[in-house]
Amino acid sequence: MKLVAAALVAVAASWMLAGSAAGQAAEVRVVVNGVDVPLAVPAVVFNGQVMAPMSGLFEPMGAIAAYYETDRSIVVTNRVRTTLVLWLNETAVLVNGQPQSLPVAPALLGSEVFVPVQATFALLGAWARFDEAERAVFVNSQITGITPQVASGALQVSVDATGPVQVETNVLSNPDRLVVDFINATLRTQGRQYAVGEAGVDRIRTAQFQVKPFISRMVFDLNQPVEISITSAPTSYLVTLQVRPRGAAPWQAAGNGPNASPLTPAGPVKVTAVGFQSDGQAGRITVDSTGPMEYKIREFAFPDRLAIDMQNAVFIPVKREISVDGTSVVSIRAAQFTARPPVTRIVVTLKRKLNYVVNRSAGQLTVDLNTNMAARGHLVAIDPGHGGQDPGAIGPSGLREADVVLDIAMRVRDLLARDGIRVLLLRDSDATVDLEDRPRLAREGGATLYVSIHANASPRAAVNGTETFYLTPQSLVLAQMIQDELGVVLGIPSRGIKTANFVVLRDNEMPAVLVETAFISHADDELRLRDQAFRQHVAEAVHHGIARFLAIYPVPQQAP
Numbered sequence: 359m360k361l362v363a364a365a366l367v368a369v370a371a372s373w374m375l376a377g378s379a380a381g382q383a384a385e386v387r388v389v390v391n392g393v394d395v396p397l398a399v400p401a402v403v404f405n406g407q408v409m410a411p412m413s414g415l416f417e418p419m420g421a422i423a424a425y426y427e428t429d430r431s432i433v434v435t436n437r438v439r440t441t442l443v444l445w446l447n448e449t450a451v452l453v454n455g456q457p458q459s460l461p462v463a464p465a466l467l468g469s470e471v472f473v474p475v476q477a478t479f480a481l482l483g484a485w486a487r488f489d490e491a492e493r494a495v496f497v498n499s500q501i502t503g504i505t506p507q508v509a510s511g512a513l514q515v516s517v518d519a520t521g522p523v524q525v526e527t528n529v530l531s532n533p534d535r536l537v538v539d540f541i542n543a544t545l546r547t548q549g550r551q552y553a554v555g556e557a558g559v560d561r562i563r564t565a566q567f568q569v570k571p572f573i574s575r576m577v578f579d580l581n582q583p584v585e586i587s588i589t590s591a592p593t594s595y596l597v598t599l600q601v602r603p604r605g606a607a608p609w610q611a612a613g614n615g616p617n618a619s620p621l622t623p624a625g626p627v628k629v630t631a632v633g634f635q636s637d638g639q640a641g642r643i644t645v646d647s648t649g650p651m652e653y654k655i656r657e658f659a660f661p662d663r664l665a666i667d668m669q670n671a672v673f674i675p676v677k678r679e680i681s682v683d684g685t686s687v688v689s690i691r692a693a694q695f696t697a698r699p700p701v702t703r704i705v706v707t708l709k710r711k712l713n714y715v716v717n718r719s720a721g722q723l724t725v726d727l728n729t730n731m732a733a734r735g736h737l738v739a740i741d742p743g744h745g746g747q748d749p750g751a752i753g754p755s756g757l758r759e760a761d762v763v764l765d766i767a768m769r770v771r772d773l774l775a776r777d778g779i780r781v782l783l784l785r786d787s788d789a790t791v792d793l794e795d796r797p798r799l800a801r802e803g804g805a806t807l808y809v810s811i812h813a814n815a816s817p818r819a820a821v822n823g824t825e826t827f828y829l830t831p832q833s834l835v836l837a838q839m840i841q842d843e844l845g846v847v848l849g850i851p852s853r854g855i856k857t858a859n860f861v862v863l864r865d866n867e868m869p870a871v872l873v874e875t876a877f878i879s880h881a882d883d884e885l886r887l888r889d890q891a892f893r894q895h896v897a898e899a900v901h902h903g904i905a906r907f908l909a910i911y912p913v914p915q916q917a918p
């Protein structure tokens with residue numbers, strides 16, 4: 359480590375010298391939204407500013423960064439289209455075109471671009487602090503606004519954040535309340551209360567519930583049982599909570615008045631059965647019990663799953679794996695999670711992130727998955743690049759791009775079709791289709807989404823990996839979702855998402871991306887592209903990315 363540091367100093371900016379002089383201290387960790395970012399080379403501290411290599415730094419904040427050698431600029435953009443432009447060795451920075459300044463200039467060390475962590479994230483609206491004692495810089499999404507409003511008997515709370523937030527819901531008894539936690543999120547407005555008096559909710563209290571890790575908490579004081587649904591917006595960091603009184607149920611109809619809580623378990627409740635009913639892309643999980651249960655639901659990613667914890671609940675059927683034949687769920691496992699206190703846990707592994715609605719009655723908890731079914735109205739155009747007279751790029755051992763991408767495209771079509779999503783395949787044989795015709799064919803066919811599949815080529819034989827291109831703002835999220843999946847499963851370098859002025863992206867009004875699956879010009883990547891299993895992995899990753907996007911992207915209004 360010392361040797362590496364010494365080598366870096368030779369080409370370093372002045373802050374590097376200071377950083378290594380203070381160097382006996384432990385390495386500095388960079389923790390962004392709870393993710394301990396793996397750093398290619400160690401971060402250093404200069405003038406209180408943590409300087410860290412930029413690769414991988416911004417993704418946990420839902421942002422992406424690119425370094426442009428031509429003008430030595432670093433461009434950082436996020437989902438709400440905040441754009442920062444920084445330059446090497448300059449403290450000037452543009453924030454959405456407005457000049458501001460950084461306390462320390464970015465610098466190039468070896469092949470790594472270092473950026474000032476707290477300052478850069480602060481310009482994205484994030485909360486960032488360097489904890490001297492822990493030798494770690496903590497960066498969180500900030501919750502900037504909470505807006506409750508009541509409409510047609512339901513309470514809708516819009517929660518605005520500066521980055522992605524992870525939501526946990528928790529229903530507690532005595533008194534009845536609903537707790538919604540935002541993990542790794544900092545609350546900008548402290549300790550507010552909102553009087554509601556409708557939709558089963560008396561008031562909402564908000565607080566910074568915990569630091570390390572940060573948890574922002576909203577407590578809904580209830581006067582009757584409610585159900586809640588949570589949706590995340592595709593093109594912003596807005597989370598919408600909808601709370602409404604639960605439909606009349608036997609134990610509520612007993613007429614004990616709004617404040618008489620029927621949720622007073624005497625001793626642990628017994629969970630007697632867990633079931634799943636599939637309805638195409640939607641599905642319902644049912645949990646039967648001998649009495650009302652308190653529950654907590656956590657969301658996890660990679661793979662997407664829900665953990666449903668039933669508090670004070672003993673699981674009677676020893677351990678269960680429920681067979682699932684739906685297209686939205688991979689598996690459901692239920693078991694006694696802890697004996698003391700008794701917690702029953704149900705883990706639902708999803709094929710992608712889904713919206714869900716929870717409903718609780720005295721003897722049953724139901725979790726409805728994917729209730730909006732938005733994806734079914736979509737028509738996905740899949741464009742296998744090249745074909746016919748145009749073989750595309752040809753690998754060192756003779757593999758033709760046109761053949762590989764057709765096979766992958768047909769696999770993507772089959773996977774989407776299995777979900778009940780309609781697909782328009784722009785060629786299904788080795789046929790010539792003019793490039794200029796492809797976006798038009800998609801548009802005339804009624805497509806709502808466009809995914810072009812290619813294999814990459816470079817004059818430099820050593821270049822490999824996967825990357826996804828987009829051009830228009832509405833395509834960024836789709837590109838990011840597909841590239842996220844490819845990066846996780848393919849086992850080759852993820853080169854990230856990039857903009858490019860390709861015809862199929864430029865002449866397209868719908869969200870449109872071009873996936874460069876791997877480099878056919880790279881001998882090992884070509885070998886992978888020959889492999890059926892690798893092609894299937896690519897197709898599954900593209901399918902997952904599309905499915906994630908469709909789950910949150912509404913079908914556009916039909917043109918008149």
Ligand SMILES: [Zn+2]
Binds near residue numbers: 744812813814
């Ligand atoms: Zn191509």
